[in-house]
Amino acid sequence: MSTAVETDLADEALGVLRELTGRPEAVFREGQDAAVAALVERQERALVVQRTGWGKSAVYFVSTALLRRRGKGPTLLVSPLLALMRDQVAAAARAGIKAVEISSSNVTEWDDINARLAADDVDVLLVSPERLTNPRFRDEQLPALVSRCGLLVVDEAHCVSDWGHDFRPDYRRIRDLLGQLPAGTPVLATTATANERVVADVAEQLGAGGVGVTTVRGPLARDSLRLGVLRLDTDRARLAWLAAHLEELPGSGIVYTLTVAAAEETAALLRDSGHEVRAYTGRLDDADRKDAEEALRENRVKALVATSALGMGFDKPDLGFVVHLGAPSSPVSYYQQVGRAGRAVDHADVLLLPGPEDLAIWQWFATSSMPREDHAAAVLTAMADGKAWSVARLETVADVRRSRLELLLKVLAVDGAVERVQGGWRSTGVPWVYDADRYTRVTATREAEQRAMIAYARPVGDAECRMAFLQEALDDPTAAPCGRCDVCAGAWYPTDIPAGASQAASARLDRPGVELAPRAQWPTGADRLGVQVKGKIAAAEQVETGRAVARLTDLGWGQRLRTLLGDDGVGGVATLAEDLEAPSIEEDPDAAYDVSHRVIRPGLPSDAPPDEELLKACARVLGAWDWARRPGAVVAMPSRRRPALVAGVAQGLAGLGRLPYLGALDLAHGGPTGGPGGNSAFRLAGVWQRIVVGPELRSRLADLGDAPVLLVDDLADSRWTMTVAGRELRLAGAGAVLPFVLALSA
Structure with a gap:
């Protein structure tokens, strides 16, 4: 050759x-x-x-x-x-x-x-x-x-x-x-x-x-990069460290986060601390993305706080640093992201600050591109009629969230079973067989990559040369100690966290309250699932814009609520990971990740009344709520998993607000079916006519007149439970329904 x-x-x-x-x-x-x-x-x-x-x-x-x-x-x-x-x-x-x-x-x-x-x-x-x-x-x-x-x-x-x-x-x-x-x-x-x-x-x-x-x-070592890992116990410690030391990092750079919420919240905190930064996520429109990219290239900002939306191919040869708040799921993807730095400068700093939420997000990514056999079978059976099916219509045959349904259709398309046509997707008639062996092998590979990333992130005394580790993960035969990373040359980064920075981070993260947008439109095709509604939800049946203490994907209160809500918290992280369900990850001996593993996936959570700190957070959210009319009473959602928690929050808020507590709605026909993570049509069908106003509550509502009702629940995922329950209260005479939940899944 x-x-x-x-x-x-x-x-x-x-x-x-x-x-x-x-x-x-x-x-x-x-x-x-x-x-x-x-x-x-x-x-x-x-x-x-x-x-x-x-x-x-x-x-x-x-x-x-x-x-x-x-x-x-x-x-x-x-x-x-x-x-x-x-x-x-x-x-x-x-x-x-x-x-x-x-x-x-x-x-x-x-x-x-x-x-x-x-x-x-x-x-x-x-x-x-x-x-x-x-x-x-x-x-x-x-x-x-x-x-x-x-x-x-x-x-x-x-x-x-x-x-x-x-x-x-x-x-x-x-x-x-x-x-x-x-x-x-x-x-x-x-x-x-x-x-x-x-x-x-x-x-x-x-x-x-x-x-x-x-x-x-060729060899993959990057002589300009100085790698390090700084392990801090809490999200507020990581944010406080970054706020205190961002200006000490060379030039301008990128701060990567694993979720959109973390990118937006981190950017806000850094701006509050006097740093010139911008958030960069998949939610930005194209013009805003271009503007943010140019601001970084021209050094008009110290950093972009970005998700992986700022990924492959972004080119700024003099990028001086890359910091990760949370670890990517494999050393290979980590190498790809840190490779943005140090292309045309002699020295660039790369620092990883792993977080306890990393594993839950990794689990979603591990299988996000793999179809579920039952979902694929439902889609292909429906499409056997040879007609074009829109994605919205297919949501009525497979209980899968739209982003994953679209991904499933892509997998079926590249396998030749369906094709994209004007008006949607159509079956090609080519037989499709679920390749269980291949998906099992890929899953095993993903889990091995995750264990390798955990090994990379070990403390200095237990780790090997950071650059050599990444080279070996990429099977680079030239891998050798770099002489620059924190393992080879000692920690090059400060580890102190000034008290003022810690207090500012805590104040930001302890600030509860996000809006809960109401549903305004019934899902397309609901009638095919036995729910005879369509179009806009009538104004007299709608709930108002509500409030939540936090998103499950938020830092601060989001992490506390993930712990409180157990496995539902993992589902919430997966939901936001669309801006990012998977097999369990084998536990690793690394202590910090082992602890976070158990915290994030504790199984069925215990049910207990809310503690004082949670009630105070709820009260702060209500105190900042600019409602048109103050609620006249409090009603609880009927909860099968956490009745003590939901009723306790409702009763606690009623007491703090000196409002009557009217009790809980009733369950009918065995209560809601299905679970979080599916699409709107199935979620609506799963709660329709299964949450009702009982005779006693109806009588109490009649005594209330047209005053608004504060409706309390623990978690809002699709928002159809709150929409249907609120509609029942409106039809029973409530003048307005103000939804309040502890957490939003996204």
């Missing part, structure tokens, strides 16, 4: 590289020229596994320029994130390469892009893997692109593999795409985060049909 381009081509390639980088002295890094040779000279398929910052994008842009000069068609680049696409388009322009993207953020530009493609005025077209399933793109644009494609690039190729830390079902369509390419079309797959198992899997898929694959793999 040739290891470098021939002399003439080498000079030409070097010229393109210098245009791309804007540096007349630039030279190829080891392995870049070998990849270019494989693609341009020999039209091969190449898999490049190199550390972040090595310059994988230079390989495909240089190759694109060279192939276009030789009359080849445009490069089709499959790229996972919009932030990555924007960086790549900007980089291409510096080398005179015309790159455009087709995504949901530029719909108004699609016709112009299509015209430019037809005129051969585009060198690189960037699309997300999800775009490959779009009916219009798949049927109208993709065939022509494939027929004249000069180069196919699969960026972040570990997503192709079930074993990759960030597997995405739509990436599996790329194997089908490879089979449609004209013979001799070069293909480049790139990643910085793949161990031997993932490399072998991706290479096998690239080589489908007996095509040879050149693998270019």
